[in-house]
Amino acid sequence: MKNSILFCLGFMFFLQVGAQNKRYVSSMEKNLKMMDTCKSAPSYQQTANGFERIANAEKKEWLPAYYVSLCNVFMATTMKGDKIDEYCDIAEKYANKADSLSPNNSEVYALRALIYSSRISVNPMLRGAKFGGMSGEMSSKAKELDPNNPRPYLLQAQGMYYTPPQFGGGKDKALPLLEETVKKYEAFHPASTIHPDWGKERAKMLLDECKKK
Amino acid sequence: MKSIYPISKIILLLFLFVGSERISAQTKITGKVTDGSKHPLAGVNVYVKDSYDGTSTGADGSFSFMAADTGKATLVASMITFEKIEKQVVLQGKDIAINLVLKESSNQLKTVVISAGTMEASDEKKVTILKPLDIVTTAGAQGDITGALKTLPGTQQVGESAGLFVRGGTGNETKTIIDGMVVANPYFSGAPDIAARGRFSPFLFKGTVFSTGGYSAQYGQAMSSALVLETQDLPESSSATAAISSVGVGVGINKLFKDSTTSVGGDFNYTNLGPYYNLVPQDVKMTQTPIFTGGSLNFRQKVDETGILKFYGYVNTSQLGVSRPNLDSTNGYMDNFILKNQNYYTNLTFKDNLNGKWKYYLGASYSYNLDDIKPDNLHVLNSNELAQGKVLFTRSIGNLSLLRFGGEYQDNHDISDIQNGIYHSVYNIRDEYTAGIVETDIFLSSKIVARIGGRYEYSSLQEKSNIAPRTSLAFKTSANGQISLAYGDFYERPETRYLLEKPSLNYERATHYIVNYQVVQEQRTFRIEAYYKKYQDLVTTLPTNLQNLQDSLHNNGSGYAQGIDIFWRDKKTFRNWDYWVSYSYLDTKRQYINYPEVAEPIFATPHTASLVVKRFIPSILVNLGATYTYATGRPYYNPNNPVFLGDRTPEYSKLGFTASYVRKFGKAFSVFVIGVDNVLGTNNIYGYRYSTDGTRSAPITATASRMYFIGIFMSFGIDRTQDVLNNN
Numbered sequence: 001m002k003n004s005i006l007f008c009l010g011f012m013f014f015l016q017v018g019a020q021n022k023r024y025v026s027s028m029e030k031n032l033k034m035m036d037t038c039k040s041a042p043s044y045q046q047t048a049n050g051f052e053r054i055a056n057a058e059k060k061e062w063l064p065a066y067y068v069s070l071c072n073v074f075m076a077t078t079m080k081g082d083k084i085d086e087y088c089d090i091a092e093k094y095a096n097k098a099d100s101l102s103p104n105n106s107e108v109y110a111l112r113a114l115i116y117s118s119r120i121s122v123n124p125m126l127r128g129a130k131f132g133g134m135s136g137e138m139s140s141k142a143k144e145l146d147p148n149n150p151r152p153y154l155l156q157a158q159g160m161y162y163t164p165p166q167f168g169g170g171k172d173k174a175l176p177l178l179e180e181t182v183k184k185y186e187a188f189h190p191a192s193t194i195h196p197d198w199g200k201e202r203a204k205m206l207l208d209e210c211k212k213k
Numbered sequence: 214m215k216s217i218y219p220i221s222k223i224i225l226l227l228f229l230f231v232g233s234e235r236i237s238a239q240t241k242i243t244g245k246v247t248d249g250s251k252h253p254l255a256g257v258n259v260y261v262k263d264s265y266d267g268t269s270t271g272a273d274g275s276f277s278f279m280a281a282d283t284g285k286a287t288l289v290a291s292m293i294t295f296e297k298i299e300k301q302v303v304l305q306g307k308d309i310a311i312n313l314v315l316k317e318s319s320n321q322l323k324t325v326v327i328s329a330g331t332m333e334a335s336d337e338k339k340v341t342i343l344k345p346l347d348i349v350t351t352a353g354a355q356g357d358i359t360g361a362l363k364t365l366p367g368t369q370q371v372g373e374s375a376g377l378f379v380r381g382g383t384g385n386e387t388k389t390i391i392d393g394m395v396v397a398n399p400y401f402s403g404a405p406d407i408a409a410r411g412r413f414s415p416f417l418f419k420g421t422v423f424s425t426g427g428y429s430a431q432y433g434q435a436m437s438s439a440l441v442l443e444t445q446d447l448p449e450s451s452s453a454t455a456a457i458s459s460v461g462v463g464v465g466i467n468k469l470f471k472d473s474t475t476s477v478g479g480d481f482n483y484t485n486l487g488p489y490y491n492l493v494p495q496d497v498k499m500t501q502t503p504i505f506t507g508g509s510l511n512f513r514q515k516v517d518e519t520g521i522l523k524f525y526g527y528v529n530t531s532q533l534g535v536s537r538p539n540l541d542s543t544n545g546y547m548d549n550f551i552l553k554n555q556n557y558y559t560n561l562t563f564k565d566n567l568n569g570k571w572k573y574y575l576g577a578s579y580s581y582n583l584d585d586i587k588p589d590n591l592h593v594l595n596s597n598e599l600a601q602g603k604v605l606f607t608r609s610i611g612n613l614s615l616l617r618f619g620g621e622y623q624d625n626h627d628i629s630d631i632q633n634g635i636y637h638s639v640y641n642i643r644d645e646y647t648a649g650i651v652e653t654d655i656f657l658s659s660k661i662v663a664r665i666g667g668r669y670e671y672s673s674l675q676e677k678s679n680i681a682p683r684t685s686l687a688f689k690t691s692a693n694g695q696i697s698l699a700y701g702d703f704y705e706r707p708e709t710r711y712l713l714e715k716p717s718l719n720y721e722r723a724t725h726y727i728v729n730y731q732v733v734q735e736q737r738t739f740r741i742e743a744y745y746k747k748y749q750d751l752v753t754t755l756p757t758n759l760q761n762l763q764d765s766l767h768n769n770g771s772g773y774a775q776g777i778d779i780f781w782r783d784k785k786t787f788r789n790w791d792y793w794v795s796y797s798y799l800d801t802k803r804q805y806i807n808y809p810e811v812a813e814p815i816f817a818t819p820h821t822a823s824l825v826v827k828r829f830i831p832s833i834l835v836n837l838g839a840t841y842t843y844a845t846g847r848p849y850y851n852p853n854n855p856v857f858l859g860d861r862t863p864e865y866s867k868l869g870f871t872a873s874y875v876r877k878f879g880k881a882f883s884v885f886v887i888g889v890d891n892v893l894g895t896n897n898i899y900g901y902r903y904s905t906d907g908t909r910s911a912p913i914t915a916t917a918s919r920m921y922f923i924g925i926f927m928s929f930g931i932d933r934t935q936d937v938l939n940n941n
Contacts, residue, residue, distance in 0.1 A: 027265060042256055049258035049269040052291075057265045081735050090293060125829065129882070130449055166834050167877045 027054050028063065028194040035071065044075045055097075062102035063194055069094035069111055070198075076118050084122045091115050106146030107196045113138035113155045128167070132159055150184035154199045157181050161206055171210045178207040240304040243277040244311040246270050246290055254292060254315060262287035262299070280304050294318055317659065324613065324659045327685045329699035329729040329742070330427035332365055332780075335420040342738055342782065348415045351825055352838035353869020353890050355922060357410045358421065359400075362440070363842075364823040366742075366778030366795040367425035370844045370865055371816050373899040373913050375400035375409040378816045379425050380746060381774025381801030382437025382723070385708055389440045390432060392523060392562045394578035395623070397599045399440075401505065402554040402584050404535045406899075406913045407497070412529065412556070418442045425778070426725045426744055427699025430652045430666040430683045431605070431617070436705045436723040436748070444525060444560075447476050447513050451930050458886075458924030460484050461505075474515040481508040495916040501534030501551055519572075520565030527558040540904035540911060553585040574605040574619075594630040597709070599623060605650070613656035617666070621648040625674075627709050640713040644674035644706070652683070660689040672706060674716045679704045693734050699727040707752045707768075715766040722749045736785035738793075741777065748772040751805035772803025772811065791827040796820075812858040813848050815900060818865075820845045834876070840869040849900040852907035862900060868892045881927045890920040 031050040038044045048071035055064035069091040076087035092115055099108045116135035120127045136159060142152035157177035163169020181203045190197040246257045253274025260267020261280045267289075268278040280286065286304050288311065291297040295315040302309055334343035347361065354360030359377055362368060369378040376384025389399035391413070403409030415421075420443040424432075432439040448467045456463040465480030487502035507529030514522045534551040562576040579600050586593040605619035623646040630639045652666025664685040671678040683701035690696055704720040711718060724747045731740040751770025758764040782793035799819055804811040821844040828837045846861035854860055871888040891897075898912045 023265070045256040046269045049256070049260075049267070052258055053260045053265055053267045056260065056289075057263055086293060134449065164834070166875070167882075 024054065024058055024061065025192075025194060028067075031067065032194060035067070038071075038074070041075045041078045044071045044078075047071050048075070055094075060101065062098040062105065062108070065094045065098040065101065066108065066111060066196065069098060069115070070196075073111075073114055073118050077121075081122060085119065088115050088119050091118075104145055106142045106149040107151065109138050109142035109145060110149060110151040110155060113142060113152060117155060117159055128163070132163065135159060148184065148188060150181055150188050150203070151196070151199050153177065153181040153184050154203050157203070158206060161210070174206070175210040178203060178210055182207055240280045240283075240306055241277065241308045242280055242288065242302070242311065243275070243308065244313060245274045246276065246292075246313045246315060247274055248295070248315055248317065254295070257290050257292040257295075257313075257315065259288070259290045259313070261304075262289050288313075290315060325656075325662050325687045325689045325695055327654075327662060327664055327687045327697060327699075328695065328731055329685055329687070329697035329727040330424050330725070330744075332423045332425070332740075333421070334423075342733070342740070342780065343421070345415065345418060345421060348421065350827065350836065350838060350871070350873070351840060352827075352871040352888065353840035353842070353867065355410075355888065355890060355920070356415060358413070358415050358418075358440075358442075359411045361415070362423050364793070364795060364825050364840055365423065366740075366780050366797045366821075367438075368797070368821070369799070369816055369818065370821060370842055370867075371899070372408055372865075372897060372915060373406045375403055375411075377438055377440065379438035380744060380776065380778075381772075381799055381803070381814070381817050382746075383814075383816060386435060386437035386705065386723075387440060388432065388435035388438075389442065391442045391525070392444055392560055393431075393574060393576045393603055393605070394560050394562070394601060395434070395599070396558065397580050397597055397625075398556055398558075398582040401529075401531060402552055402556075402582075404533060404550050404552060406902075407535070407916060412527070412558075413442070417444055417525075419445045425742075426746065427685060427701055427727045428683070429664070430650050430668040430681070430701075433621070433648055433668050433670055433681070433703075434646075434705050436703045436721060437746075444511075444523060445513075446521060446523075447473065447515060448478070453929045454480075455927045456924060459489050459922055460486055476513045477511070479508060479510045482506075489921075493917060493919075493921060496914065496918075497916045498536040498547075499534065500536045500549060501532055503531070503533040505529060505531040507531075507556075516565070520563070522563045523561070525558075525560045527556070529556045530554065538911070540902060540909045541906075549587070549589055551587040555581070555583045555585075557581045570609050572607040572609075574603070574607075576603040577601070591631065591633045594628070596626075596628045598626040611656075613659065613662075614654055616651075616653045618649075618651045620650065622646070627713065629710075629713055642674055642709075642713055642716055644672050644712075644716075646670065646672050646706075662687050670704060670720075672720075674712065675706065675718060675720070677719055679720055679722075690730075691732075694730070694732040697727075697729040697731070699725065699729075701725050711752050711754075711766055715763045718752060718766060719750050719768040721751050721768070721770075723747065724749075736783070738780065738782040740780040742779075743777050744775060746774040748774070748803055748805075751803065753805060754807050755809060757807075770803065770805035770808075772801065772805065772814075774799065774801035774803075774817075776800055789829045789831065791829075793823075793825050795823045797822070808857070810857055815848050815850065815858065818845045818847045834874060836871075836873045836875075838871045840867075842867050847900065850903070851901065851910075852903050860901075862898045865897045865899075866893075866895050867897060868895075881929050883928075884926045886922070886924050886926070888922040890922075891915070891918060894918040 031047055035047045038047055048068050051064045051067040051071060055068055058064055072087045072091035076084045076091065079087060095108060095111050095115060102108065113135045116131045116138060120131045136156060139152040139156045142149060157174050160169050160177055161171060161174035185200040185203055246254045248254055255270055255272045255274060257270040258267065259270060259276045261282060264282055266278060266280040268276050270276045283304050286302055288300045288302050289297065290313045292315060294317060296318045298313060298315060300311065332342045334345050334348060348358055349356055351361040351364055362377060363370060367380050371378045374384055377387040378384055379387055389396040400411055401409040422441040424439045428439045448469050451469045452467050454465040461482065461484035463480060463482040467476060467478035469476045484505040485502060490499060509527045512524040516522060531554045532552065536547045536549050539546040539548045558580040560578045564574045566572050582597045584595045601623040603621045605617065607615055607617045609615045625644040625646065628641050649669040652664060654662055654664050656662045666683050668681045681702040681704055685697065685699040687695055687697040703723045703725065706712065707718045707721055726745045727742060729742040749771050750768040751772065753767050753769040754765050776797060776799040779796045784791040799817055801817045802811050802813050823840065823842045825840045826838065844865040846864055848858040849860050849862055850858055851860040869890045870892050871886065873884050873886045875884050896914065896918060898914055900913045901910045902913060903910045
């Protein structure tokens with residue numbers, strides 16, 4: 001009898017936790033679905049807000065913070081001038097949060113690489129060398145942490161793609177990198193439905209652009 | 214079976230209970246979010262803290278969502294560039310209607326800043342008049358900080374002596390400050406009537422504040438202007454640089470250690486104008502080729518999140534010799550001048566936050582300068598030794614306001630040793646100078662700030678003290694526009710050469726009144742400033758008492774300067790073009806040193822204008838730059854004119870040109886630079902020298918009509934220097 005009660009209480013606890021976890025995953029999935037359809041800053045803001053609320057409730061999960069950061073970088077890319085930095089500042093703050101929850105995570109380093117490369121567009125002439133270099137370092141570190149993560153490969157290839165040939169970049173040099181990136185994407189399977197899984201389309205698109213010439 | 218049934222019943226009941234409570238306790242929260250001026254804010258994240266429940270506001274700022282929790286809860290509203298707010302609510306199933314107002318965060322551009330008299334070049338602040346790289350890439354400035362600042366309003370085009378002549382002030386009235394420490398000899402020692410460059414490379418600094426008046430109580434002993442320079446923090450990564458140019462060579466290295474908290478760097482530079490002078494003959498006979506040899510060391514360490522320790526040490530020696538015809542001689546006698554200079558400068562500073570509210574700064578510096586001069590058969594040794602320390606505490610009050618206080622100590626030691634074989638005299642003075650600083654920035658809102666403070670100074674040599682009040686006020690008139698006012702007293706000890714004769718001289722003094730209006734945007738800046746400056750207690754040397762020179766020196770001089778400075782910069786209108794225009798109107802008169810009456814001084818002119826243009830051509834990665842400067846003539850002393858300083862030099866005009874091309878070879882970024890100063894070869898006359906009897910005269914001009922420069926700068930690894938490469 002006692003055992004049965006303990007079992008039942010245990011089961012209840014399990015159910016509660018399960019429900020909580022299920023709620024977390026389903027909320028994340030819902031927001032990720034929203035993110036896929038985002039096309040403008042306001043819709044990204046709405047998605048970022050959603051992830052922020054999850055981050056705020058699930059204080060031990062790194063993924064919500066990761067996605068708040070990601071949405072903010074995406075917003076930054078739709079902005080101009082100083083606004084880019086404002087959004088990148090927030091993205092960096094949440095990337096740091098994700099890093100503290102999940103240290104030495106290849107995805108978080110790739111995210112940082114993305115943030116740095118986004119900061120270049122505030123003033124490419126002035127910032128190219130500095131932030132390009134910092135982004136490259138983050139990508140290298142991300143590769144080191146997980147050689148199977150395709151995103152750092154994409155970011156490095158993309159950096160090469162946009163660097164003028166006079167500075168040692170260009171499409172010719174980006175081509176082999178993108179081919180490698182696409183291969184990495186083909187072999188990649190996210191750890192769960194809510195783990196990072198973006199960039200494949202972009203890699204293919206850039207590869208097609210490189211092949212055109 | 215028997216026993217399980219009731220338990221599962223209990224479970225069922227429990228679930229029903231829990232579930233039903235959830236359903237019954239749902240609270241609907243609705244409302245609207247606006248900013249301080251009641252404009253609706255869209256995209257605000259409104260949610261219950263530590264829960265999943267919340268939503269984003271719509272285009273009209275409204276929100277509505279269901280909250281599942283019960284009891285006391287915190288409602289949060291957050292949005293980028295606004296301060297996050299939290300409101301306590303009680304969730305008990307009853308609808309809650311609540312309107313929220315968000316305040317703009319104070320770190321936004323929208324916060325008012327004290328701007329009267331201040332022009333800033335900084336990378337850290339988003340919107341400034343100049344970026345540090347503008348200083349390097351301004352045509353005609355030849356990579357000299359002073360040269361670039363001379364394209365800003367308020368400065369005079371004084372081509373025959375070093376320094377910044379600001380708003381009717383002499384070059385001595387501008388002080389240079391590096392990381393809070395005064396620099397006693399910021400310029401290379403030069404020959405009479407030949408302007409010397411600044412000692413410090415613009416690459417050293419991450420921020421430059423050029424103040425043409427009304428500056429903070431933190432800075433003293435400058436009657437007209439303060440040039441406040443802040444050195445770079447840790448580099449982003451290790452790098453090595455090399456430079457070869459028409460005037461010399463230089464190498465440098467910066468090593469960032471693995472943990473990225475410590476860096477060590479150094480450089481060595483050798484400049485020799487000999488080869489250049491052989492190719493481009495100078496109008497003045499050089500008896501000793503100008504040669505400059507020097508190096509520097511730096512050390513930077515981040516001790517924690519907020520604390521940084523910086524050391525900078527500099528050593529340089531130089532020599533030069535010129536020979537000019539003696540105007541009193543009819544048989545070709547020449548005036549000779551030979552100079553050897555040694556200079557050391559060290560600077561050690563530490564900055565940290567004590568806790569959230571307190572910040573402190575500690576600084577120490579030692580410098581030594583020796584000029585060994587041989588004018589004709591004289592031999593003069595002038596040495597200056599300066600040891601100084603500074604402590605500054607800052608306490609923040611609320612979000613924006615702050616209180617700043619601290620003290621400064623300077624031990625100045627000057628020796629002048631003069632001999633000509635017949636007589637030998639040594640002057641030796643030592644001044645222990647102490648100063649106290651108190652200042653507070655009070656923000657009445659993010660739109661209005663008042664700075665009230667003062668400075669107390671005491672000089673042991675002069676045995677005199679002073680109290681200098683300083684106040685400023687600034688208020689926003691629109692999102693990017695603001696009006697700023699400043700008033701203050703600025704004391705300065707008389708020039709060393711007068712103090713050597715008579716240490717008991719009083720401080721010279723200027724009082725500033727400034728009104729400024731500016732609109733600063735990322736791509737466009739407009740600034741207009743009007744000022745009135747009153748000079749008192751200037752040192753006079755008349756009537757001369759040859760028996761006792763001491764008796765000739767008094768603080769009997771006075772004067773005024775008033776004018777308007779206008780600045781306009783535009784990077785927007787023409788794509789890939791960037792230009793700025795400066796105009797200064799100056800009306801000034803003074804009686805000082807050997808002026809028998811009040812007159813417009815020889816370093817001042819009513820109208821000065823500059824146009825700086827930069828054009829970047831992305832397809833070939835070439836930067837082109839041109840600077841045109843115009844100034845009306847300046848008074849000069851003609852002994853044959855009964856009116857004192859009644860003559861004027863011709864107008865001054867100069868066109869400078871620079872082009873740079875960037876390319877990456879292997880791992881080295883390389884920049885090729887060519888520059889021509891005074892492309893048109895205009896013969897600019899700064900004044901005239903006269904023979905004693907006034908019958909013969911010679912114009913004072915630059916040593917050559919044009920100056921050419923060609924150089925290659927290489928950088929290996931990634932650091933700030935590369936930014937220049939492609940700066941437009």
